[in-house]
Amino acid sequence: MHTILKNSLVALALLSSASTASRAIAGGQPIGIWLDHTGRGAVQISDCAGNLCGRIVWTKDSSNGSVCGKQVIGNAKPIAGGKWDGGWILDVDDDRKYQVEITPLSNGNLQVTGYLGSKLLSETMIWTRAPADTKTCA
Numbered sequence: 001m002h003t004i005l006k007n008s009l010v011a012l013a014l015l016s017s018a019s020t021a022s023r024a025i026a027g028g029q030p031i032g033i034w035l036d037h038t039g040r041g042a043v044q045i046s047d048c049a050g051n052l053c054g055r056i057v058w059t060k061d062s063s064n065g066s067v068c069g070k071q072v073i074g075n076a077k078p079i080a081g082g083k084w085d086g087g088w089i090l091d092v093d094d095d096r097k098y099q100v101e102i103t104p105l106s107n108g109n110l111q112v113t114g115y116l117g118s119k120l121l122s123e124t125m126i127w128t129r130a131p132a133d134t135k136t137c138a
Helices: 002-027 062-067
Strands: 032-035 041-048 051-059 071-078 084-091 096-104 110-116 118-129
Touching: 032 051, 041 071, 051 062, 051 084, 071 096, 084 110
Parallel strands: none
Antiparallel strands: 032 041, 032 118, 041 051, 051 071, 071 084, 084 096, 096 110, 110 118
């Protein structure tokens, strides 16, 4: 009997977790186009099979057109507290991938933290939602 109850609780927890992830994607908080912390580019974050991915869709400097459409976020998974973690982010300046945590903030911004193994070795950036009339290159 104890095993059946334990299995039922595990199944309920998994369903609740999946439901939370679906609501987070459906609610669209991290989904959309975001201006990066430098103001030099914009990334469109999308639902990719229940995880988050992102591609560059605008650059301030038209000579950087070669990065347009480049994937810079991948495989960020929903975790507790409305955060996304376990994926990667690409630093296009040095062409290196880092782990990423994405947190929608109550003021409508997005906190993007790139880290190497430990969040003690991290860089946190604040992205803002791009204007609705942003002209995209991809």
